[in-house]
Amino acid sequence: MSATVALDPQRRVRVQRRTVLTLAAGQVLGGIAFGSTVSLGALLAADLSGSDALSGLATAATTLGAAICAIPLARMAQALGRRRALTLGNLFALVGVGIVIFAAAIRSFPLLIVGILLIGAGNAGNLQARFAATDLAAPAHRGRDLSIVVWSTTVGGVTGPLMLGPGEALGQIIGMPPNTGSYLFSLIAQAAAFVLYIVALRPDPLLSARGLVDTGATATALAVQDRPRVARYAILAVAGSHVVMVAVMAMTPVHLSHMAHAMHGGHATSQDVTALVGTTIAIHVAGMYALSPVFGILADRWGRMRVILLGQALFAGALGFAFFANEDATGVMVALGLLGLGWSASTVAGAALLTEASAPRLRTKRQGLSDSLMSFAAAGAAVLAGGVLDLFAYAGLAVAAMVVVIGIVVLSPAGRLARIAAEG
Template sequence: MSQSPGEPPRAQPAPDGAADETALSVGLQPEAAADRPHPAQGRTLVVLSVAQALGGLSNGVALGVGSLLVEQVTGRAELAGLAATLLTLGGAGLAVPLARLAQRRGRRIALTTGTLLALAGAVILAVGGSLDSPLLVLPGFFVLGGAMAVNLQSRFAATDLSTPRHRGRDLSLVVWMTTIGVVIGPNLIGPGDALGLALGLPHLVGAYVISAVAMAITAAVLWVLLRPDPLLESRVGLPPQTERPRLRLRAHPRALAAVIAVAAAHSTMVGVMALTPVHLDHAGQHLGVIGFTMSAHTAGMYALSPLFGWLTDRVGARATVLTGAVILLLAIAANLALPASLAPIGLALLGLGWSAATVAGSTLVAAAVELPLRPALQGRSDLVMGLCAAAAGAAAGPILGVVGYAGLNLAMLPVIAALVVAAILATRVRDRAA
């Protein structure tokens, strides 16, 4: 189409249809999508980033001693994995209710509510640990899953006021801030235990005192500073809704494909990662190697997320998700070919592949439907993601027992294939005349 004299220059579409993927997914032409940053977006990103770092710190402390606390109160080592499982299930179970709350009342109230639930979970864990009561400790981890739900939904909150060309960047910045908490949190386990003992609390319980304090500060930050509410602000100027919109995924095949892509990437990561420490222990590796391997994995998950956000904006979500799939395949190849002493290489690649696919896939989810339906889709995506991760983690143990670590890695190949197919389906450009 020709451009009239004096008309402001139109923005050129990004390579590989990066702008098309988001604009067309909601029925807009790329030129019709505003490309000027919202005045409140910078403040929103700062507040969400601070909250994400504090939340990650709380999770790092709490989960770092979770398995030990479960073993301590139950007296059964085989139940230690319930801490991570219940935390994951709690995050998945709370995803949809918090998304519905965001839909009705905005992000500030939803994220603050999830954080207060996590605070209650930390308090329940501290009390349960003090009373040596598994009946309190195990539900406490489920309630603490509110922190995981907030962690996931914060990345979508970062995109509420984003321009189409910077959606991946903004989302990945909030994801990256998790790195601070994940790195610092485990290092506070020792000081937390010393604090707890000084307060007269039993061994391991002090960590949940620190977790509760971090959650309280996070809730205050979100409640006081997340103004204007990014989701409510994004609706300014839109016609008022006469009825609550309902999401039917069957009517949005590209949105469904985006949800599947994120879930497949997450399941691949969790399925391999969950049993790698057990594999290394059986292979005779000492705790130093196991710890370094998991640190390399965590670094891969978060440290380069801004790079993958930038790639999503520059070359498109499809190309970035497919890059993640290739890196996941390289991780499986490394796990198959390298000795156990070099496991950090494979696990770092596993984290990198997850980061690329999840950042780009979440960017697709963030804009896969019309604005009124986005919180509902985002909540369902987090629910599916969490349930698939829990299933992958639960299945990894029996698979490892039957076919070994090599078989466990090979079992992830169909999941990666599903990731590739879903990414292609989620980014098909619809007919502009439709």
């Protein structure tokens, strides 16, 4: 295990400020790759497999890759620090993007899935970055600092989908396979994030936080009583919210592709499809990240449980639009925007709740477990979503997702009562 890094309280504040800034910049770069993968993965899978029902495997592979690597990366962070875990995630993503481009060139669906799996493994590192923002954070600011890192993904996450059109045009000029041009931007962004973390994420926030606890500095502020029942509900709320978001979002590009062809009399070009898909996913990603600082501040002031429930209310609104207005492009855009907002509120508050409910010795382990379960559940949801879309259309997918929302709301009193009992 790597040695801890001792910090005095004043230096802790300075290091935390720099850590949040570095993580935020890294998330801007990582968001570019994430936006491209979300937008193009389903289209490439449908094209190479020849089946819309298999298009969900692209998103499933992304989440499965994240699920497989979440716990190993968390253990690596626990032993060696956040910096090494995050840079390894960047390396996974870089290799994955290269494989995806090659798979599209030789039209190999299995190889495409392998590449997307590796991109998902890289996304496990991006997910871990939000927890890294809480390692040195004061308890009253955990939600705020975590949400700033989540918010920073907005810049890259919105830019990525909007670059689909220019990326496709560039790809055609240099002879790249269809629907892969914007992955060039992903390669550049991931490489830049890799260098950033190596150079700027010093001292390591997790090792520094361990030094504070070990030496007794600010111990009363950073150490918390362990509350396993609250932690379990937080994991459930985060995983369930991610399932709702992924299930609907994964199938939206396919649904929009059909809409684009209908809008153009069955003769839509790839640019027509990517323009509609890119705009809609950009709105969705903006919803996921743009207001996360607001939700983080609300979670600090209102309490984590209230913001989790606010997220479920936003999900309900999104699924209502997906059910009643699924044949209107504007209606789908509104649905995806609300879907992103619901995810943001639920996951920001849920991650903060998990952190504050876990004692330091268990915190990193539970964070890795949360990310792993979240991704495994979403991978299964993405696979099933393809079949649901094929059998029951987009409206049926909205109904299926609503069942999960209802479950999170119904179980919320147990989480709230457990927290009160623990604190009382």
